[in-house]
Amino acid sequence: MIVDPDMPQEGLLHNGIPIPVPPGEVLKLGEWRHTEEGHKLFLVLFFDTKRTWQWLPRNKLLPLGMDDTVDKLRLMEGKKPSVRKSVHTAYNRAILHLTHVRRNLNFTPSNFI
DSSP, rough: OOTTTTSOOOOOEEEEEEEOOOOHHHHHHHHHHHHOOSSSHHHHHHHHHOOOOOEEEEGOOOOSSSSSSHHHHHOOOOOOHHHHHHHHHHHHHHHHHHHHHHHSSSSOGTOOO
């Protein structure tokens, strides 16, 4: 999920679904990296178990859930079965979140925050 680093610190809703607020240290890292790298970086919240935040350039971002073939190819990456399983779990969480944002069906915030 790409998150606007300038969002209000009390958070926002997207179609009734809360958008997690980035921690202060993540925002500070982004300011430093923008200065050091000199090009636009996007703040990404991953759907992994730890809910990892990362600053990435545009060329490292791919849309999720737009093209089944692209999604399937990305899901086959990872040499170890444990890595592939983690990627599948994160993918399923992301697609579930996307489904809830689009339809707001039986949303349980504790699953995503």
